[in-house]
Amino acid sequence: MNMAEQKNMLWGELRRNEPMARHTSWRAGGTVDRAYVPVDLEDMRLFVASLPPHEPLYVVGLGSNLLVRDGGLRGTVIFSHRVLKSVRHEGNAIHAEAGVPCPKLARFAAQHELAGAEFMAGIPGTVGGALAMNAGCYGGETWGIVESVTTLDRAGQLRQRTPANYDLGYRSVKLREGAEEWFVAARFRLPRGDRAKSRATINELLKRRIAAQPLELPNAGSVFRNPPGDHAARLIEACGLKGHVLGGAMISAKHANFIVNTGHARASEIEALIELAHSAVKQKFGIDLEREVRIVGEAA
Ligand SMILES: Cc1cc2nc3c(=O)[nH]c(=O)nc-3n(C[C@H](O)[C@H](O)[C@H](O)COP(=O)(O)OP(=O)(O)OC[C@H]3O[C@@H](n4cnc5c(N)ncnc54)[C@H](O)[C@@H]3O)c2cc1C
Secondary structure, X not given: OXXXXXXXXXXXXXXXXXXXXXXXXXXXXXXXXXXXXXXXXXXXXXXXXXXXXXXXXXXXXXXXXXXXXXXXXXXXXXXXXXXXXXXXXXXXXXXXXXXXXXXXXXXXXXXXXEOOOHHHHHOOOEHHHHHHHOXXXXXXXXXXOEEEEEEEEOOOOEEEEOHHHEEEEOOEEEEOOOOOEEEEEEEEEOOEOOHHHHHHHHHHHHHHHHHHOOOOOOOOOOOEOOOOOOOHHHHHXXXXXXXXXXXXXXXXXXXXXXXXXXXXXXXXXXXHHHHHHHHHHHHHHOOOOOXXXXXXXXXX
8 A cells, every 4th residue: 555545544633733832731832743633543553654754753642741842843743642542451450542641540540449550640641651751759650560561663563562671760761672662552560459548549649749839830740850869859949940930931939840831931931941950950069960851843
């Protein structure tokens, strides 16, 4: 089948110059050349296989760890969260597609009396984003509960992989053998738990988050990874940057490792604050903070 024939078989929606501010939790940034919303996994598979081999391709979940620069993103984005959203329970495991929101997975596990996914309740992204980032909090980490994943490659081929296929670290995931792949589903293995206990843990975690994080304004969670034995927020605060404003962006006055959009922030203002915090901490403490949020695209 040639590319034109394959394209005719696609059912999803292709949008041009899609504003990524609509799809990122910072609510800022430029457009992407092409955005595709597939109708199902098969449609996504055919779409990926129909793309020219060098077309830059990104799968985006809930955009809660992503900044697209104001000049926009060249290439194609596929949105996973409206389509890959099935979740089911099989004995001591949960099978979730990549577009399932992490809080839904946490509640689903609790409901089925499986323990260990409670930490996911406070991560406002998708399962796919959590797999890509090895997202975690309060002692739990996504890959700590993964039994296997299903991935999709450029040729549209699906593969089963296990954690042994990846180099895994704190907020870091790398496929050992090179090729580009995206996550479409995961199987989580969890020990038996107690529904009421898991629900109480989830409620407690959410309360702690509401108390500590500036959730009332658009943000992307922690901007930097915590350096060994310390906290990025403490270091940034010690540089006197809490509450520092640049245009529509501000280093949160509540949590210095968060940058909030106070109204009409440009991605460039958010990025400049990230650079300011990085260089201030480097100068004062000699610590090279590593960015956790991903920044893509071109400056305006
Ligand atoms: C208020 C708030 C609190 C947060 N708290 C935490 C926390 O406690 N712990 C934590 O770890 N993170 C936290 N985050 C960050 C964020 O929620 C996580 O990193 C989350 O896992 C990102 O998921 P997403 O679907 O939003 O990913 P996106 O932001 O859409 O994407 C992030 C990256 O993953 C890639 N990606 C997304 N889906 C896939 C896929 N299916 N296959 C391959 N690559 C993919 C994207 O291309 C991008 O590079 C927080 C964010 C916010 C806004």
